[in-house]
Amino acid sequence: MVYHFKIAPLDKLGNFMSNPLMFVLAICTIGVIWAIPFLFSPRSYQISPKEIVILLRITQKSIPKAQIRSIEIVEYTQPGVGLTWFTGLFGYAGLFALKDGNTAMVYATRWDRMVRINTISGDPYLLSPAEPEVFLEIANKIILER
Structure with a gap:
């Protein structure tokens, strides 16, 4: 013989959490978590x-x-951990600790074929232009006047 039992009604916390307003707040929170990396990519x-x-x-x-x-x-470049950073589906932006022990300001969408801009003071910058060779050639011509 099979016995069938109904489930108990929700308590106060369950009613609160199942409120449509809580659902909307959860969706908005997820949206903000995705929007911040998008805005700074x-x-x-x-x-x-x-x-x-x-x-x-x-x-x-x-x-x-x-x-x-x-x-x-x-x-x-082997990425380490982000220190002050935004990362996600849209790219990387901010200060990263690299696996070699150095830090770099990264504004990129990938970790291979990057352009490294060494600065006089401060951390280097790592960029990921679509055509790094052309970027380097124009930067040397215009910025470094070589």
Whole structure:
């Protein structure tokens, strides 16, 4: 013989958590968690005679010509842990500790074929332009005047 038992009704906490308002708040929280990395993700880079500009969705970061010591292509960088960073489906942005023990300001979408901008003071920058060789050639021509 099989006995069938109904489930007990929700208690106060269960009623509170199943409230449609809580569902909306949960969806909004998830949206904010996804929106912040999206807003600070790198979109493109600009090179001018005065600076290299990293364009993010809502702001920009510039590296003045006077601060740039050298620019090179790095085949692969092993990421460590993000210190002050945004990462996600949209790219990497912020200060990262690398596996080799150094730190770098990363504004990239990948960890291979990156452009490393060594600065006179402070951490280097790691960028991921679609065409790193062309980026390097133009940066050397315009910024470093080689």
